[in-house]
Amino acid sequence: MTAEADHAALIRLFHVHRHFHATRALTDITLDFYRNEFLFVTGPSGAGKTTLLKLLYRGEVASQGQILVDGMNLARIPRKKIHLLRRKFGIIFQDYKLIPTRTVYENVALVLEAAGRKSDYIRKKVQSVLRIVGMDKRQDTLPPNLSGGEQQRVAVARAVVGDPTIILADEPTGSLDAESAGLIIKLLKTFHTRGATVIVATHDRELIRSIPGRIIYLQEGRLTSAPTV
Amino acid sequence: MLKRHLRRALQDMRSNRMLSLVTISTFALSILIVSSAMLFFVNMGDIMDGWRQGIRVMAYLQEGLNATDRSTLKVRMESLYGVQQADFVPKAQALERLRTQMGRQTSILDNLDSNPLPDAFEIQMIAASQSWDKVEQLATALEKLEGVSEVEYGQRWIKRIINIFNLFQLTGTVMGALFFMAAVFIVGNTVRLVLYSRREEVEIMRLVGATEQFILAPFYFQSLIQAALGGIIGLAALFMMYMLIQSRITTDMATAFFQPRFLSPLTLLGIVGCGMLVGWLGCHLSVKQYVKA
Ligand SMILES: Nc1ncnc2c1ncn2[C@@H]1O[C@H](COP(=O)(O)OP(=O)(O)OP(=O)(O)O)[C@@H](O)[C@H]1O
Numbered sequence: 001m002t003a004e005a006d007h008a009a010l011i012r013l014f015h016v017h018r019h020f021h022a023t024r025a026l027t028d029i030t031l032d033f034y035r036n037e038f039l040f041v042t043g044p045s046g047a048g049k050t051t052l053l054k055l056l057y058r059g060e061v062a063s064q065g066q067i068l069v070d071g072m073n074l075a076r077i078p079r080k081k082i083h084l085l086r087r088k089f090g091i092i093f094q095d096y097k098l099i100p101t102r103t104v105y106e107n108v109a110l111v112l113e114a115a116g117r118k119s120d121y122i123r124k125k126v127q128s129v130l131r132i133v134g135m136d137k138r139q140d141t142l143p144p145n146l147s148g149g150e151q152q153r154v155a156v157a158r159a160v161v162g163d164p165t166i167i168l169a170d171e172p173t174g175s176l177d178a179e180s181a182g183l184i185i186k187l188l189k190t191f192h193t194r195g196a197t198v199i200v201a202t203h204d205r206e207l208i209r210s211i212p213g214r215i216i217y218l219q220e221g222r223l224t225s226a227p228t229v
Numbered sequence: 230m231l232k233r234h235l236r237r238a239l240q241d242m243r244s245n246r247m248l249s250l251v252t253i254s255t256f257a258l259s260i261l262i263v264s265s266a267m268l269f270f271v272n273m274g275d276i277m278d279g280w281r282q283g284i285r286v287m288a289y290l291q292e293g294l295n296a297t298d299r300s301t302l303k304v305r306m307e308s309l310y311g312v313q314q315a316d317f318v319p320k321a322q323a324l325e326r327l328r329t330q331m332g333r334q335t336s337i338l339d340n341l342d343s344n345p346l347p348d349a350f351e352i353q354m355i356a357a358s359q360s361w362d363k364v365e366q367l368a369t370a371l372e373k374l375e376g377v378s379e380v381e382y383g384q385r386w387i388k389r390i391i392n393i394f395n396l397f398q399l400t401g402t403v404m405g406a407l408f409f410m411a412a413v414f415i416v417g418n419t420v421r422l423v424l425y426s427r428r429e430e431v432e433i434m435r436l437v438g439a440t441e442q443f444i445l446a447p448f449y450f451q452s453l454i455q456a457a458l459g460g461i462i463g464l465a466a467l468f469m470m471y472m473l474i475q476s477r478i479t480t481d482m483a484t485a486f487f488q489p490r491f492l493s494p495l496t497l498l499g500i501v502g503c504g505m506l507v508g509w510l511g512c513h514l515s516v517k518q519y520v521k522a
């Protein structure tokens with residue numbers, strides 16, 4: 001690995017382990033992610049894909065090893081500064097995690113409000129992002145009244161509205177029909193070309209085939225070089 | 230930012246209407262009770278100030294004293310500690326006073342054959358020494374003087390009332406403290422319930438990069454608003470009760486010796502302010518506990 005590549009690494013994992021009591025979710029992961037990469041993390045169910053993503057934004061804490069994200073050492077971030085780490089990420093959760101009591105607009109605007117942006121900026125930005133994901137007509141709807149595909153689009157809008165450095169997507173096409181999945185793929189591509197680093201955890205081969213990107217294989221919590229199955 | 234938190238707080242209150250109502254009512258009730266105690270004490274204080282200023286010691290004389298006896302007595306009285314002046318009140322003058330005091334019902338006095346009242350000295354005390362103990366001491370000293378048959382100062386029962394009043398004041402303070410704690414507890418509980426029912430939402434907010442301050446500010450605002458609303462409602466209720474009682478007092482007693490008054494605007498503001506402080510405190514305790522958990 002060259003010094004230049006080192007310099008460009010946005011995220012570095014160094015001998016990272018994560019276990020839950022007896023369950024070894026991740027074992028000895030050493031891995032670099034680079035700026036503006038499009039990455040797939042794949043592998044069978046239970047391989048540790050979700051756990052790997054969670055470690056990056058400190059949704060989980062490594063049991064062992066070091067993680068650096070954009071110069072921040074995750075083991076050393078005090079509780080009061082975690083929001084600074086989280087603002088680097090736009091996360092599309094496997095279960096969407098939209099607030100059911102807030103409208104589509106409010107869910108997306110929340111990110112910018114939390115970041116202390118001005119109201120005018122928020123209004124413009126949220127509306128433009130909702131237009132991009134095609135949800136501008138449904139902005140006053142509550143998430144429970146939306147279809148799965150629509151909720152996923154809102155989740156994408158929320159993930160990108162803050163112009164994050166890194167977009168994380170956990171099974172973004174998991175429960176969607178081909179058309180909705182296609183739209184999500186298109187959106188992820190768009191934000192990647194705009195400069196974001198995109199990391200997608202999935203076992204959807206269709207999705208992996210549709211976008212050129214580096215593929216990382218996980219099996220039983222370990223990195224494997226060859227495709228499984 | 231402030232506007233966002235306020236709007237959020239109001240939305241939260243609307244979606245937890247029942248809980249909000251309970252909290253506001255608890256505040257209203259607590260404030261009503263504490264402030265009615267205060268109102269009572271303020272007015273009692275007025276009454277007793279009136280009494281205290283009017284401490285007048287009367288020394289009634291035995292029959293058959295002549296002018297020389299009276300002037301010696303006056304000198305001796307005025308030499309007593311705490312006495313400013315002793316004025317002779319002949320019995321005729323005393324009867325005249327009584328007549329004016331009784332107003333229209335003087336017919337009883339007209340039927341009298343002779344004046345039943347004794348001669349007396351009216352003793353004025355030096356203002357600084359008008360405490361009840363001093364008055365009592367003075368009365369004993371006066372009673373020992375030759376020629377004095379009886380000493381009367383103010384009304385002896387005033388002293389007893391003052392003791393009761395002091396007891397009330399103590400009870401009032403203790404009750405105030407109890408309600409204070411209850412209010413802290415109730416707000417704290419409301420905030421805790423809302424926080425726990427919103428666990429998922431709070432977690433999502435954290436995940437999208439919200440600071441704890443951003444997440445929790447609406448809860449503080451909510452508690453402050455509830456406390457303020459409760460305070461205003463409690464005081465409004467107190468004012469209505471006051472108006473009701475006041476109209477009774479002035480018609481029934483028809484006396485000028487006591488003008489009831491309501492709490493001053495500054496006091497009212499202070500009460501609402503204290504209530505809000507309590508709201509803030511209750512919220513703060515719950516939030517601290519939640520953040521730690
Ligand atoms: N909070 C937890 N407590 C206990 N065990 C956990 C926890 N989170 C994950 N695990 C375990 O760690 C292993 C990896 O889980 P993970 O969710 O990362 O897998 P995954 O690759 O995302 O699977 P899937 O494709 O089904 O989403 C699993 O065996 C899982 O049971």
Ligand SMILES: [Mg+2]
Pocket residue numbers: 049050051094170
């Ligand atoms: Mg998963």
